[in-house]
Amino acid sequence: MSEREWAVGDEFSGFVLTEVSPLEEYKATGYLFRHIATEMEVYQVVNDDKELFFSYVFRTLPNNDAGIAHILEHCCLAGSKKYPVRDPFMTLLKGSTNTFMNAMTYPDRTMYPAASPLKKDFDNLFSVYTDAVFAPLLREETFQQEGVRMICDGDTCHFEGVVYNEMLGGGADHDTIVGRNSVRSLFPDTPYSFNSGGDPKHIIQLNYQQFLAFYSMFYHPSNCKLFIYGDMAVGEKLKMLDSEYLRSYAKLNVDSLPPLSEAWNVPRKTTFTSPVEEGEEQGSQNDSVVLSWATCEASDPLSLVTLSTLVDILLGNPGAPLYKALLDSKLGKDISPESGMSSDFREMPFTVGFKGIDGERAEEAEDLILSSLEAIVAKGLDADIIASSMKRSRFKQQEIPGGFPNGFRALIRSLKGWLVDHSPSKTIGLSAPLQALEDALLENPRYFEQWIQKHLLDNPHRCLVTVKADSEHEKRETAAIEKYAQSQAQALGKKGLKALAQQNEKFLQFELAGDTQEDKDKVPYLKLEDLPSTIEPNTYEELKIAGRPLYLKKMFCNKIAYADFAFHLEDLTERELLLLPLYIRLLQMTGIGEMEYPKVANKLKSLTGDTNLYVEMGSSHEGPDRMMMVCRTRTLAEDFSEALTFLHTLLTEANVGDIERLQAALANLKGDYTDSITFSAHSFASLAASSIFSSVQYEGEQLAGLDQWFFLENLHDEQLFLVAGEFKALQEKLNNRSRLILNLGCDDELAPTLVPEYEKFLRLFDEKEPTEPLLRSYEKVSQGITHAVELYRLPSTVSYTAYVLRSSKRGTDEQAAQVLLGQIITGNELWEKIRAQGGAYGVTAHADVMEELFFFSSYRDPRIAGTLADFIKTLEIYTTKAIEEKDIENALITTVGNDLRPLSPAQSSILSFRRILYNITDEFRMMRRNQLLGMTSEHLNEGAKALLANAEAEDSFVAIAGMQLLETEKAKNPALDRPSRRLPL
Numbered sequence: 001m002s003e004r005e006w007a008v009g010d011e012f013s014g015f016v017l018t019e020v021s022p023l024e025e026y027k028a029t030g031y032l033f034r035h036i037a038t039e040m041e042v043y044q045v046v047n048d049d050k051e052l053f054f055s056y057v058f059r060t061l062p063n064n065d066a067g068i069a070h071i072l073e074h075c076c077l078a079g080s081k082k083y084p085v086r087d088p089f090m091t092l093l094k095g096s097t098n099t100f101m102n103a104m105t106y107p108d109r110t111m112y113p114a115a116s117p118l119k120k121d122f123d124n125l126f127s128v129y130t131d132a133v134f135a136p137l138l139r140e141e142t143f144q145q146e147g148v149r150m151i152c153d154g155d156t157c158h159f160e161g162v163v164y165n166e167m168l169g170g171g172a173d174h175d176t177i178v179g180r181n182s183v184r185s186l187f188p189d190t191p192y193s194f195n196s197g198g199d200p201k202h203i204i205q206l207n208y209q210q211f212l213a214f215y216s217m218f219y220h221p222s223n224c225k226l227f228i229y230g231d232m233a234v235g236e237k238l239k240m241l242d243s244e245y246l247r248s249y250a251k252l253n254v255d256s257l258p259p260l261s262e263a264w265n266v267p268r269k270t271t272f273t274s275p276v277e278e279g280e281e282q283g284s285q286n287d288s289v290v291l292s293w294a295t296c297e298a299s300d301p302l303s304l305v306t307l308s309t310l311v312d313i314l315l316g317n318p319g320a321p322l323y324k325a326l327l328d329s330k331l332g333k334d335i336s337p338e339s340g341m342s343s344d345f346r347e348m349p350f351t352v353g354f355k356g357i358d359g360e361r362a363e364e365a366e367d368l369i370l371s372s373l374e375a376i377v378a379k380g381l382d383a384d385i386i387a388s389s390m391k392r393s394r395f396k397q398q399e400i401p402g403g404f405p406n407g408f409r410a411l412i413r414s415l416k417g418w419l420v421d422h423s424p425s426k427t428i429g430l431s432a433p434l435q436a437l438e439d440a441l442l443e444n445p446r447y448f449e450q451w452i453q454k455h456l457l458d459n460p461h462r463c464l465v466t467v468k469a470d471s472e473h474e475k476r477e478t479a480a481i482e483k484y485a486q487s488q489a490q491a492l493g494k495k496g497l498k499a500l501a502q503q504n505e506k507f508l509q510f511e512l513a514g515d516t517q518e519d520k521d522k523v524p525y526l527k528l529e530d531l532p533s534t535i536e537p538n539t540y541e542e543l544k545i546a547g548r549p550l551y552l553k554k555m556f557c558n559k560i561a562y563a564d565f566a567f568h569l570e571d572l573t574e575r576e577l578l579l580l581p582l583y584i585r586l587l588q589m590t591g592i593g594e595m596e597y598p599k600v601a602n603k604l605k606s607l608t609g610d611t612n613l614y615v616e617m618g619s620s621h622e623g624p625d626r627m628m629m630v631c632r633t634r635t636l637a638e639d640f641s642e643a644l645t646f647l648h649t650l651l652t653e654a655n656v657g658d659i660e661r662l663q664a665a666l667a668n669l670k671g672d673y674t675d676s677i678t679f680s681a682h683s684f685a686s687l688a689a690s691s692i693f694s695s696v697q698y699e700g701e702q703l704a705g706l707d708q709w710f711f712l713e714n715l716h717d718e719q720l721f722l723v724a725g726e727f728k729a730l731q732e733k734l735n736n737r738s739r740l741i742l743n744l745g746c747d748d749e750l751a752p753t754l755v756p757e758y759e760k761f762l763r764l765f766d767e768k769e770p771t772e773p774l775l776r777s778y779e780k781v782s783q784g785i786t787h788a789v790e791l792y793r794l795p796s797t798v799s800y801t802a803y804v805l806r807s808s809k810r811g812t813d814e815q816a817a818q819v820l821l822g823q824i825i826t827g828n829e830l831w832e833k834i835r836a837q838g839g840a841y842g843v844t845a846h847a848d849v850m851e852e853l854f855f856f857s858s859y860r861d862p863r864i865a866g867t868l869a870d871f872i873k874t875l876e877i878y879t880t881k882a883i884e885e886k887d888i889e890n891a892l893i894t895t896v897g898n899d900l901r902p903l904s905p906a907q908s909s910i911l912s913f914r915r916i917l918y919n920i921t922d923e924f925r926m927m928r929r930n931q932l933l934g935m936t937s938e939h940l941n942e943g944a945k946a947l948l949a950n951a952e953a954e955d956s957f958v959a960i961a962g963m964q965l966l967e968t969e970k971a972k973n974p975a976l977d978r979p980s981r982r983l984p985l
Helices: 068-076 088-093 119-134 140-146 162-170 174-184 208-218 238-244 301-315 321-329 359-379 383-398 406-418 431-443 447-457 473-513 574-587 597-607 637-653 659-690 695-704 706-713 717-734 748-763 813-827 829-837 865-877 885-900 905-917 922-933 937-953 963-970
Strands: 015-023 028-035 041-046 052-059 109-116 149-153 156-160 224-230 268-275 287-297 347-357 462-470 541-545 548-554 560-568 610-618 626-636 740-746 787-793 799-806 842-848 853-861 955-961
Touching: 028 238, 041 406, 052 119, 052 406, 068 109, 068 140, 068 162, 068 208, 088 119, 088 813, 109 119, 109 406, 119 238, 140 162, 140 208, 140 473, 149 473, 156 162, 156 473, 162 659, 162 853, 174 268, 174 287, 174 347, 174 462, 174 659, 224 406, 268 359, 268 473, 287 301, 287 359, 287 447, 301 321, 301 347, 301 383, 301 406, 301 431, 301 447, 321 347, 321 359, 347 359, 347 659, 359 447, 359 462, 383 431, 383 597, 431 447, 473 829, 541 748, 548 748, 548 905, 560 637, 560 748, 560 905, 574 610, 574 626, 574 659, 574 695, 574 706, 574 717, 597 637, 610 695, 626 637, 626 905, 637 717, 637 748, 659 695, 659 706, 659 717, 659 787, 659 799, 659 853, 659 955, 695 706, 740 748, 740 905, 787 963, 799 865, 799 937, 813 829, 813 842, 813 885, 813 922, 813 937, 829 842, 829 853, 829 865, 842 865, 853 865, 865 937, 885 922, 885 937, 937 955, 955 963
Parallel strands: 041 224, 268 462, 548 740, 787 955
Antiparallel strands: 015 028, 028 041, 052 109, 052 224, 149 156, 287 347, 287 462, 541 548, 560 626, 560 740, 610 626, 799 853, 799 955, 842 853
16 A cells, blocks of 8 residues: 555645545555546545455446447447457456456446456456546447447348347346336436436437447546455555546536436326236236335435335335235235335435235235335234344444455445546445434434335325237337338338448458457456465364364354354255255245244344355265255354244244245246246256266255245145145155254354354254165256257247256366366357357356366357357367467466455355365365466367367257247257257246
C-alpha cells in the first residue's frame, strides 16, 4: 500500500480526492476521486485483501426492447484499439488466474468486473478491460456475430446472433417472463419498462448505426464509475487512466439518472403468456399469478435492510407466515420463485404469488395475499421470528464470506447509492443500517407491521400480473419474427438481397480469418514462472471420538464453527435411494413431535447461520466409491452444542410420517426442477448422458437428474401413505453411529471446547453394527447400451446438449493431456465453431479426473446435429494438430491457477473434507501437477486419439430442446430420428 498521506482536496494525475472514509467492516479506507476534466469518479477501497478486484460501471438506460446495452456488453470485449484480436476476453481468459471475469447488463447499468489474486494478472485484466470500454473497435462483423444478422436463402430469411439466440432461450422461460413483467408493469413510465436484455422480436429491428449511437451516448467517462478494491497503492491506476484515455475527453452531460416512476392512485392488473406444449395448458394449473408493489428507494440503507429482513421473515422458508399462508390455501402448487424483493431498481419491487395456479383465479389469489398480510399485521409478527432473522443478519456480517470476491459484494452495496449520485460510502456498509434497524425495533416493536401497512397494504402502486401458459405463444413469437424477415426481404429487393449476401460472405470471411500472430502477441499473458511452484497442502488433524473419525481443520474463522457429518449410504436399496432426495427435503420441511414446522425452522435459524442436507457421491482415488448423506451446518461458537443437539433431534425424531408435510415437500422439490431447468438444462443433459458409464454416474442421475424428476412426477397422493412408512423405517435405519464421518473447521483456540461437544453429539446416535454395502451395478454399458442418444422436450426454440465419453484412466499421462485439451478446445475450436459461427450462447469441454469421463456441452444453442458433429470433428482435428507451446502454457496457467483462488473458511473446510473422503492426497495432487507441467503437443495429440477410440467403443449424447427444433434437426442426423420425452414442467 502507498505510504503517501492523502487529504481531501489533493490533486493527482488529473484527479482530485473528494472523500476519505474509514470502512471498518472491510478493515479498509475508502478514497473517492473525481477526474477534474470529465467528472468520472473512481472509488478505491484499500485493505489487505489479496484478491484484487475492479469494475467499470456505466449507467445504460434502454429506450426500447432491442437489447442494445446487452449486445454492447458482448461487443466491447471483442476487440479494442490496443488489443485488436477478435475476442481479447476469451484470449485473456486462456492464460489468466482470474477468480472472477465477466460483463453484466442490469436494467439500468452495465458492469465490467474482474478479480485476481495475482497482481500481474490483475494489471493485465485492468489494461484489457480499460481499453475495451474506452477504445473498442465495435466492428460491424462483431455486431453481427454477437447481436443479430439476417441470412437469406433465396426468398427465405432468418436471423442469427449470440444475444438473439440467448434471448430466444432465456426469454421464453416461464419464470423469466413472470419476473420481468412483474417489474416492468410497475414502472411503465420509466426505462425499467423495457427489457435491457432484449426481446428477439425487437432485437431483429436493431441496426448497426443505432448500436454505435448508443455507445457514443453512454460510454463516456462523464457517465462512468470505476470501483477498485484490495491490497494496492492508493491512486495507482489514476495516472494511466488520465494519460492514456481521459485527457482526450471533455465533460459531457449524459442524461442517465434512473428516474422515479410516477406514483399510482389505483392498483392495476395485466396478463401475459408463456410457451407450453399444445394440450398442456388446459386445466393443468401451469399459470402464475403474482402481486407486485413499488416500495422504497434502494439508495436508503434502512429501507433496504428493512425490506430484505422482511422478505426473510415473511418468505424465508415454507414455514414463514406469508409463505405458509399461500401454501395452506392450496390455490397453487407452490409460491412463485419470483417472490421476494430486488434492489436492482431505483425503487425496490416486492413480489409474492403462486406458480402452478389456474390464471382465472388471479383475483382470488390477490385477495388471499392481501388478507394474509392484513392478518399478519393484526396478529403481529412473532418476536422469536424477528429475533432469529436479525440474528441471522448479524451472523452474515460476522462470517468471512466466500463465493463472489469481497470486492464484488462491496461494489454491489456501494452502487445502491452511488448509481443515483450519492457517495458510495453511504451504502457500502451493512453494520450501520442493521444497527439502525435494531434501534427502530427497540423504539417501536411494531416497526415491521407498520412498514407492511404503509408500503404494502395502504400502497396503491401495485400490479396483479397473470402469466398464462399458452401453446400458441411460441407460434405467435415465431410468426412475428418470420413476418418481419419477409418484409425486410421484400423491402431489400433483388439488389438489396445481393448486397446482403455479400455482407454475409464478408462476415464469414471475418469469422474464418482468425487473428494474426502480431495481434495475439499484443494481449498480455502470465507466464508459468508467475505462479507458485508447489501446491498448498491440505492441513488437518485426524481424531477418533466415540470410535468414529473426526477431521479437524484449524484456521481463522472469526468464532464461527463449520461442521459436517456424513452418513454412509452404501447399504441402501435402489428404492431407498430414489426416495432419499424427498426424504432429505422433508427433513427440512417438517415438525418434530409436538413442535410444528414453523417453530422448527425458526429454531434452526436462531441456532445456525445455515444448515443444508444433501447427498455427496463420487469415485475415490484408490478407494471405495462414496455415497453419503451430509448435514452441513455453520454456527456461532457459543451455539455449537445446542445446535448439534437440535440437529440430532431433527434427524432422528422429525415427523417424517406427516402426510401433509410430505405433500408440501414433494411439491417443493418438483418446483425446484421446474424453476431451474431452463438455466441448468445443459447440466441435466450432462448428468443424463454420463449415466451409462458407471454406477456412480447412474446413481447420480437417479438422485439428482431427470430420472429423479420423472420419479417424483409419478409419485401421487395415494402412494404417500406407503412412502411415509418407508421414511419411518429409513429414519430408524440411518440412526446408526457407525455410519458417521465427521468434519470440523474452527479457530485453533476453540477446538478444545468444540471437539468434546462434537463427541457428545455423536454419542446421541444409536450404537449399532456397522453396515454392509450392497453390491449395486447399474451400468447401462453392461446392458448393451454403448452408443446412447436420448432426447427431451421443453418449450424452447434453442437446445441444450451434452456429449460424454470415457477419458483415459486417472493418473495417466493421457488423462493429464485430456485435461489440458478440454481447456484449449473450449477457448479455440469450440468457441469459434459452436458459439461464434453456430450462434450458441455457451460451449465447454472438460475432463472429469475422478470419474474418468470427458464432457462436451452447449447452452442455448440453435443447433443440435451440427453441434454434435463439431464436438467429434474437433477431437479429430487435435489428433494431428501441432499445438503451440503458448497455448499449452496458457491452459496450464488456467488449470493450475484454479488452486490459487482465495477460499473462505467455509470453502476451505468442505474442500479439505472432500479431499479426505475421496482420498485426494497432496501426493496425488502434486503428481497431477507435475504431469500437467510435462505435457507437449504430442501428448495432447495422443490424448485426443484416445478419446476418439473411446468414443468408437461407447459414447452418449443427450439433447434437451423444443419440439420444432428436434423435428428440424432429425433430418440432419439419423441418430436424432427417435422419440423424445416431454419434461414434466
